[in-house]
Amino acid sequence: VERYAEVAVPLPLRQTFSYRIPDELGERVGRGAQVEVPFGRRRQPGFVVDLTEAPRVPPERVKAIARVTYPEPVFDPPILELAEWVAEYYVASIGEVLMAALPGGLRAEPRRRSRTREPERLGLARAPSRLSAAQERVLAPITASIAAERYAAFLLFGVTGSGKTEVYVRAAREALSRGGQVLVLVPEIGLSYQVVERFRMAFGDRVGVFHSGLTKRARQDTWRAARTQEIGVVVGARSSVFTPLPALKLIIVDEENDAAYKQSDVPRYHAREVAVIRAQRANATVVLGGATPSMESFANARRGKFRLLTLPERVDGRSPARVRVEDLRAEESTARRGPVILSRSLASEIAERLARREQIILFLNRRGYAPFVQCRHCGYVARCRDCDVSLTYHRGRESLICHYCGFERSNIQECEKCGMIRIFFGGIGTQRVEEELQALFPRARVLRLDHDTTRRAGSHGRILGAFARRRADILLGTQMVAKGLDFPNVTFVGVIYADGSLNIPDFRSSERTFQLLTQVAGRAGRGRRAGDVVLQTYYPDHYALRAAAAQDFVSFFEHEARNRRELLYPPFSRMVNLLFDGGVEERVIGAASWVADHLRRQPGGESVRFMGPAPQPLSRLRGKHRWHFAMRAPRHAAVRALCEAALDRWASRERRFASVRFSIDVDPMDLL
Ligand SMILES: [Zn+2]
Numbered sequence: 115v116e117r118y119a120e121v122a123v124p125l126p127l128r129q130t131f132s133y134r135i136p137d138e139l140g141e142r143v144g145r146g147a148q149v150e151v152p153f154g155r156r157r158q159p160g161f162v163v164d165l166t167e168a169p170r171v172p173p174e175r176v177k178a179i180a181r182v183t184y185p186e187p188v189f190d191p192p193i194l195e196l197a198e199w200v201a202e203y204y205v206a207s208i209g210e211v212l213m214a215a216l217p218g219g220l221r222a223e224p225r226r227r228s229r230t231r232e233p234e235r236l237g238l239a240r241a242p243s244r245l246s247a248a249q250e251r252v253l254a255p256i257t258a259s260i261a262a263e264r265y266a267a268f269l270l271f272g273v274t275g276s277g278k279t280e281v282y283v284r285a286a287r288e289a290l291s292r293g294g295q296v297l298v299l300v301p302e303i304g305l306s307y308q309v310v311e312r313f314r315m316a317f318g319d320r321v322g323v324f325h326s327g328l329t330k331r332a333r334q335d336t337w338r339a340a341r342t343q344e345i346g347v348v349v350g351a352r353s354s355v356f357t358p359l360p361a362l363k364l365i366i367v368d369e370e371n372d373a374a375y376k377q378s379d380v381p382r383y384h385a386r387e388v389a390v391i392r393a394q395r396a397n398a399t400v401v402l403g404g405a406t407p408s409m410e411s412f413a414n415a416r417r418g419k420f421r422l423l424t425l426p427e428r429v430d431g432r433s434p435a436r437v438r439v440e441d442l443r444a445e446e447s448t449a450r451r452g453p454v455i456l457s458r459s460l461a462s463e464i465a466e467r468l469a470r471r472e473q474i475i476l477f478l479n480r481r482g483y484a485p486f487v488q489c490r491h492c493g494y495v496a497r498c499r500d501c502d503v504s505l506t507y508h509r510g511r512e513s514l515i516c517h518y519c520g521f522e523r524s525n526i527q528e529c530e531k532c533g534m535i536r537i538f539f540g541g542i543g544t545q546r547v548e549e550e551l552q553a554l555f556p557r558a559r560v561l562r563l564d565h566d567t568t569r570r571a572g573s574h575g576r577i578l579g580a581f582a583r584r585r586a587d588i589l590l591g592t593q594m595v596a597k598g599l600d601f602p603n604v605t606f607v608g609v610i611y612a613d614g615s616l617n618i619p620d621f622r623s624s625e626r627t628f629q630l631l632t633q634v635a636g637r638a639g640r641g642r643r644a645g646d647v648v649l650q651t652y653y654p655d656h657y658a659l660r661a662a663a664a665q666d667f668v669s670f671f672e673h674e675a676r677n678r679r680e681l682l683y684p685p686f687s688r689m690v691n692l693l694f695d696g697g698v699e700e701r702v703i704g705a706a707s708w709v710a711d712h713l714r715r716q717p718g719g720e721s722v723r724f725m726g727p728a729p730q731p732l733s734r735l736r737g738k739h740r741w742h743f744a745m746r747a748p749r750h751a752a753v754r755a756l757c758e759a760a761l762d763r764w765a766s767r768e769r770r771f772a773s774v775r776f777s778i779d780v781d782p783m784d785l786l
């Protein structure tokens with residue numbers, strides 16, 4: 115009997131292809147094998163998803179698999195089935211899902227060699243301590259669920275400093291002691307030192323960590339060791355959710371609200387959602403943890419889909435930081451020329467801490483010196499040639515840089531439109547704050563932590579290490595300073611401009627602002643001394659800021675939920691965003707309208723709210739014009755059916771749309 119394989123290729127095609135298995139490859143071609151197949155005139159990497167005795171096309175037209183590119187199957191059946199679910203739910207190609215699931219070192223196609231970098235070890239992880247009563251209380255149902263070997267999902271809502279990591283470690287120990295394996299997902303390995311180090315400390319070489327600095331060989335070894343159960347714990351970012359773990363008993367998703375869990379390009383899956391499905395299928399326990407739950411997860415907890423566990427207090431009973439909102443409008447009216455960078459009250463707080471030799475963290479989510487450069491005479495703003503965004507002025511390099519595509523040009527001295535020499539630098543970036551600090555506090559030692567100061571290998575760790583050893587008084591930075599850092603001597607956190615993320619035109623901007631501010635505020639007062647936080651804002655009455663200042667997630671959730679319910683936004687609806695981009699704008703608009711008109715005419719669309727087609731807020735990026743058409747409905751099935759209709763329509767598209775790219779984003783994280 116001839117044997118055939120169904121092969122998925124990493125192309126935007128929602129079908130598999132039949133290939134003959136040549137005798138010489140025989141046994142080596144099983145489900146989950148990575149192969150190379152002739153495809154059109156080329157060869158393609160692919161994955162065997164099924165074995166059959168009958169091909170889907172006449173046997174004489176079936177070609178043979180060219181070779182097996184990895185000596186053993188890379189995926190086991192549960193992972194293949196999980197990938198099928200992902201492809202189905204996110205309307206993606208299963209070949210693309212499987213390719214995205216593989217860590218770099220296992221990919222068959224030639225890749226540029228990445229620089230090998232050891233993860234930075236800061237030695238900041240706290241030694242394990244005895245669990246508090248509150249920690250014991252949340253741990254008990256988790257360990258009971260692990261012991262029962264049934265699916266259960268927990269949302270662990272623990273304020274910053276409440277000892278979530280220790281709960282994770284104890285839960286992992288329980289799973290390991292029962293012969294199980296544990297998957298720990300973190301938003302970004304490089305920014306999750308403390309979790310990674312704590313797991314290494316607890317479990318030594320039973321832990322495998324997938325991080326970007328691993329060599330190809332090390333990745334392969336970790337993958338294989340997970341599959342053969344030589345290691346018990348795998349820690350990794352988003353794509354690690356697909357690591358084969360035959361004895362999986364526990365999945366932990368740390369900082370479950372982090373947007374990094376959603377892949378921003380195809381296949382656009384959300385690792386938190388995939389983790390929940392995976393746990394369900396493996397009869398495993400899943401713990402979603404965070405200091406500020408996502409709207410989705412908290413709504414799921416309210417609906418009873420997740421069991422809510424809370425750690426409302428810091429361990430050792432430390433009191434939460436005191437947060438004060440500073441109204442910049444009052445300051446602005448009496449300001450000297452230029453924007454207010456440090457209000458008088460913020461400056462005096464800083465002076466006080468410096469005098470007491472305590473440390474300070476200042477947060478501003480914008481790097482560079484000034485986010486835009488403008489002519490005072492005619493209003494001209496220097497823009498990126500390929501994106502619809504203003505260029506940021508970087509002092510020192512004396513250049514203007516696009517933060518979206520990296521385009522860089524030299525700074526302008528005179529207006530490019532009217533020729534006047536009346537250029538001014540608008541807005542505030544971290545470099546400008548640094549300059550202001552040096553002017554106001556010439557003796558203060560300031561470290562800046564942003565993309566510009568951490569380009570060189572090891573610099574990130576060096577800066578944090580120096581701050582931890584108190585070689586600096588002030589750590590100033592972008593959201594890199596917001597995540598997971600724990601410096602006991604920091605007693606004060608200042609947010610230079612709390613409104614930055616609030617002004618982004620997106621349905622999640624309030625949620626993101628609340629999360630970010632809560633996260634930043636959590637950096638203050640981690641030691642014995644109580645901490646203080648000042649948020650500078652022009653919107654002191656905005657509910658996201660007030661709730662962040664009061665550190666009251668539930669009141670934020672209630673308010674935000676009302677808004678979203680009213681406007682039928684997730685988590686109170688299911689949303690899908692259809693994306694169109696291309697180099698010629700009228701073609702992009704044409705394609706979007708051609709698909710949208712078709713969808714509006716579909717039966718069953720009464721429950722669906724359509725939005726667009728319209729330019730995306732970032733209407734041009736890297737030279738591509740971007741339009742979108744968003745659909746939302748109370749039930750997933752309604753928008754899902756329209757996705758199928760859109761794909762069918764697109765499959766028969768007219769030739770004039772050949773240069774337009776169409777893709778689908780299910781449960782989008784933003785509409786930017
Ligand atoms: Zn001008």
Ligand SMILES: [Zn+2]
Pocket residue numbers: 498499500501516517518519520521736
């Ligand atoms: Zn650009």
